[in-house]
């Protein structure tokens with residue numbers, strides 16, 4: 001059963017074609033990692049999935065319906081950094097995700113609804129390992145803690161799709177490993193459908209169920225903007241094959257990712 005369906009999607013900015021002829025079917029609960037050279041359109045693709053931008057051509061369906069024009073609670077997003085509100089405490093950063101949609105004018109809930117929202121936020125924060133830091137502000141957190149906060153913020157509305165744009169790119173390798181474990185645990189528990197952009201090919205292979213490689217297949221040296229990237233490899237990963245794949249394919253993929 002297709003959950004997300006990308007039908008002949010193109011994205012163009014002026015005379016620059018960034019993405020061309022994207023076709024993809026993703027089942028609910030899949031975990032797709034996206035790799036490709038810098039500037040090839042991976043973040044653009046996530047913005048299309050988020051509904052922040054509409055494709056120049058083609059259509060994206062979510063559960064059989066065209067994507068609504070605005071980002072909504074069905075999709076959560078985490079960027080590489082700076083996606084949390086610096087002036088709000090850790091608890092408020094997450095609780096606001098429940099408060100804003102229900103009370104758009106005031107941005108606040110009252111009484112038992114407020115209590116319930118804050119309790120849910122605190123519970124999720126405990127789950128991502130920030131139970132001891134509810135009253136801290138983002139500037140008082142380490143990079144890894146800020147990304148835990150960003151993940152909690154993205155998940156509080158119980159989205160069905162989680163979009164991650166190089167979420168761990170700025171973290172030390174040891175912290176990154178912890179974040180991988182956390183993300184896999186959350187993914188297994190929630191049945192979320194995940195799209196995660198990474199510059200790290202081994203991260204792309206070791207997390208997730210499917211690796212999507214974005215690359216330009218056509219080049220015109222006289223018109224560098226004339227052709228966009230497509231999905232050139234779509235590689236199923238499962239825990240048995242994962243270990244074997246990097247050696248076979250890394251050599252073929254690495255040249256495409258150079259400059260990434």
Ligand SMILES: Nc1ncnc2c1ncn2[C@@H]1O[C@H](COP(=O)(O)OP(=O)(O)OP(=O)(O)O)[C@@H](O)[C@H]1O
Pocket residue numbers: 013018036037038039040041042043044045
């Ligand atoms: N809103 C926009 N207006 C004009 N051009 C844009 C816009 N957004 C992206 N682009 C262009 O689209 C191309 C792809 O950008 P995008 O950020 O999606 O690449 P990326 O694969 O995420 O790169 P990186 O790996 O460096 O993050 C770039 O050439 C960029 O300049």
Ligand SMILES: [Mg+2]
Pocket residue numbers: 042043044165
């Ligand atoms: Mg990007």
